[in-house]
Amino acid sequence: MKLITVAGPPACGKTAVILKTAVELRGHAVHAGVVKFDCLATDDDERYRRHGIPVQKGLSGSICPDHYFASNIEESASWGAREELDILFTESAGLCNRCSPHIRDVAAVAVIDVLGGINAPRKVGPMLRTADYVVVTKGDIVSQAEREVFVARVRDANPRARILPVNGLSGQGAFELARLLREEAPDRADVTGSRLRYPMPGAVCSYCLGEQRIGSAHQIGNVATLDLTSAGGTP
Amino acid sequence: MNAVQDALDALCGETGVRRLTVEPGRDRRGNPEPVAPISFSAGDVVCIVGATGSGKSRLLEDIEWLAQGDTPTGRRVLVNGAAPDLSGRYSGTGRLVAQLSQNMNFVMDASVGEFLDLHAGSRGLTLDAARRGAIIDAANRLTGEALAADHQLTELSGGQSRALMIADTAMLSTSPIVLIDEIENAGIDRHQAIRLLQGEDKIVLVATHDPSLALLAPRRLVLAGGAIVDVRRRTPQEELLATRLATLDRLQERLRNDIRTGLSLDAYLSDPAVPTVPTAKENA
Ligand SMILES: Nc1ncnc2c1ncn2[C@@H]1O[C@H](COP(=O)(O)OP(=O)(O)OP(=O)(O)O)[C@@H](O)[C@H]1O
Ligand SMILES: Nc1nc2c(ncn2[C@@H]2O[C@H](COP(=O)(O)OP(=O)(O)O)[C@@H](O)[C@H]2O)c(=O)[nH]1
Ligand SMILES: [Mg+2]
Ligand SMILES: [Mg+2]
Numbered sequence: 001m002k003l004i005t006v007a008g009p010p011a012c013g014k015t016a017v018i019l020k021t022a023v024e025l026r027g028h029a030v031h032a033g034v035v036k037f038d039c040l041a042t043d044d045d046e047r048y049r050r051h052g053i054p055v056q057k058g059l060s061g062s063i064c065p066d067h068y069f070a071s072n073i074e075e076s077a078s079w080g081a082r083e084e085l086d087i088l089f090t091e092s093a094g095l096c097n098r099c100s101p102h103i104r105d106v107a108a109v110a111v112i113d114v115l116g117g118i119n120a121p122r123k124v125g126p127m128l129r130t131a132d133y134v135v136v137t138k139g140d141i142v143s144q145a146e147r148e149v150f151v152a153r154v155r156d157a158n159p160r161a162r163i164l165p166v167n168g169l170s171g172q173g174a175f176e177l178a179r180l181l182r183e184e185a186p187d188r189a190d191v192t193g194s195r196l197r198y199p200m201p202g203a204v205c206s207y208c209l210g211e212q213r214i215g216s217a218h219q220i221g222n223v224a225t226l227d228l229t230s231a232g233g234t235p
Numbered sequence: 236m237n238a239v240q241d242a243l244d245a246l247c248g249e250t251g252v253r254r255l256t257v258e259p260g261r262d263r264r265g266n267p268e269p270v271a272p273i274s275f276s277a278g279d280v281v282c283i284v285g286a287t288g289s290g291k292s293r294l295l296e297d298i299e300w301l302a303q304g305d306t307p308t309g310r311r312v313l314v315n316g317a318a319p320d321l322s323g324r325y326s327g328t329g330r331l332v333a334q335l336s337q338n339m340n341f342v343m344d345a346s347v348g349e350f351l352d353l354h355a356g357s358r359g360l361t362l363d364a365a366r367r368g369a370i371i372d373a374a375n376r377l378t379g380e381a382l383a384a385d386h387q388l389t390e391l392s393g394g395q396s397r398a399l400m401i402a403d404t405a406m407l408s409t410s411p412i413v414l415i416d417e418i419e420n421a422g423i424d425r426h427q428a429i430r431l432l433q434g435e436d437k438i439v440l441v442a443t444h445d446p447s448l449a450l451l452a453p454r455r456l457v458l459a460g461g462a463i464v465d466v467r468r469r470t471p472q473e474e475l476l477a478t479r480l481a482t483l484d485r486l487q488e489r490l491r492n493d494i495r496t497g498l499s500l501d502a503y504l505s506d507p508a509v510p511t512v513p514t515a516k517e518n519a
Binding site: 117141144145146149151152153163164170176179 | 292296300305306307324325333334335341342343344350353354356357358396400403404407408
């Protein structure tokens with residue numbers, strides 16, 4: 001079984017891309033399933049089920065979603081193996097852009113849409129910078145020139161990655177993504193002992209432990225303080 | 236294949252795309268595509284026609300992807316008679332194909348001038364004032380409402396946006412092949428747009444359901460069931476028809492402008508370009 005981590009900002013088209021790719025894979029008798037990670041709620045599992053794609057969902061609730069991902073990926077992979085999947089996708093939204101679910105020696109896909117502004121590729125951070133494939137969606141909504149400028153910015157942020165435009169509505173490009181994953185993604189049914197590509201934040205503070213009150217008296221642990229001594233304001 | 240042409244191509248080496256060839260694949264049921272290889276040369280305009288779902292967009296995708304038997308159609312696309320360098324496929328740059336999308340508006344937060352500079356910058360070019368002015372002038376020849384360097388992109392009308400996209404694709408994009416899937420009628424002179432692209436020595440492929448646009452091209456590919464089933468050359472009669480349809484297009488454009496400016500349309504009743512079929516009311 002191949003494991004493939006798919007990450008990207010909310011509503012960038014991750015589910016759309018996975019659905020179109022899974023349908024292409026099915027055409028090659030490759031059986032794909034999905035584990036969807038989210039924070040509070042998701043309907044994505046219904047969308048996958050409607051297309052006959054085996055799916056599990058995990059909601060992190062009160063726990064940091066990326067920590068939740070890291071502590072559940074091992075069991076998720078075993079589930080995929082038990083289902084006899086050929087490919088298991090994980091879908092997760094990088095909610096604060098700080099973290100990345102990508103794992104060494106596991107194929108890593110970042111999805112980003114062209115609507116986020118030309119600085120988005122830089123702001124999205126490690127989930128894009130450490131990916132093997134960057135899928136650019138919603139190109140149908142903008143001009144050729146905007147696509148070209150955007151792709152140049154993606155390449156600046158991650159010069160190593162293969163960059164693929166995919167249209168999440170029509171599926172244009174999904175054929176190619178499916179082919180690359182079939183041919184290139186390593187077999188990884190078991191991730192026990194594998195390493196994340198990028199470390200989680202080294203921050204344990206009172207708020208991590210459930211503190212709700214504001215004020216320095218309530219701050220303990222790893223706290224960073226914003227420097228507001230300079231003049232600031234308008235130039 | 237044309238051996239002399241291939242030898243010439245080989246001599247010329249990698250100096251741009253002078254010829255693009257689509258080698259047949261198979262239709263949706265897996266039967267061989269019933270046509271010979273089809274070639275396009277720089278400056279060619281070719282239309283792609285066929286019913287909804289007949290495979291027009293798929294053909295454009297094959298060309299954009301420089302398919303090498305690795306798409307559902309099994310087609311192969313050759314550049315200057317040989318299998319092209321595919322390294323541009325995943326880099327997102329240096330692509331041979333520019334595609335005009337169906338959308339009518341920009342989303343980028345920038346002025347027209349900044350946008351052109353950014354686009355040039357993404358290809359490592361700097362744009363001088365004259366070149367920038369030339370692109371804006373070309374856009375203004377395609378649309379009734381003039382746009383300027385300091386206008387915000389997101390405030391342009393649909394017609395202005397479309398005109399700028401076309402002028403930019405023609406003059407700033409280095410891609411030698413331009414694919415147009417259903418160019419919109421609204422607010423731009425489509426004949427002029429195609430001429431602009433053609434004049435920059437691009438290969439222009441237009442998928443359309445619109446007869447007036449289809450007749451602009453000397454050749455049209457007919458698609459059915461996922462395959463190219465015929466290549467038609469425009470006949471002299473069709474060429475004549477095309478000029479008449481162009482008169483109708485211009486009439487529409489004048490009507491659109493006059494109604495937009497708040498004028499009365501009374502005078503059109505005696506305009507020679509308006510068809511003179513008596514209405515039921517006049518007959519009574
Ligand atoms: N030769 C082929 N083999 C397999 N699938 C094909 C083939 N040609 C086209 N298809 C598929 O058929 C579907 C319809 O084709 P396409 O979207 O290109 O039609 P179209 O002519 O552009 O239609 P419209 O006029 O509605 O835009 C697409 O999913 C396309 O990938
Ligand atoms: N126009 C356009 N819309 C898209 C594209 N990809 C996704 N969408 C739409 O964007 C919205 C969010 O997509 P979804 O797959 O749910 O995003 P996710 O939250 O990242 O999984 C949906 O309405 C999709 O239909 C695309 O390529 N073009
Ligand atoms: Mg989703
Ligand atoms: Mg189409």
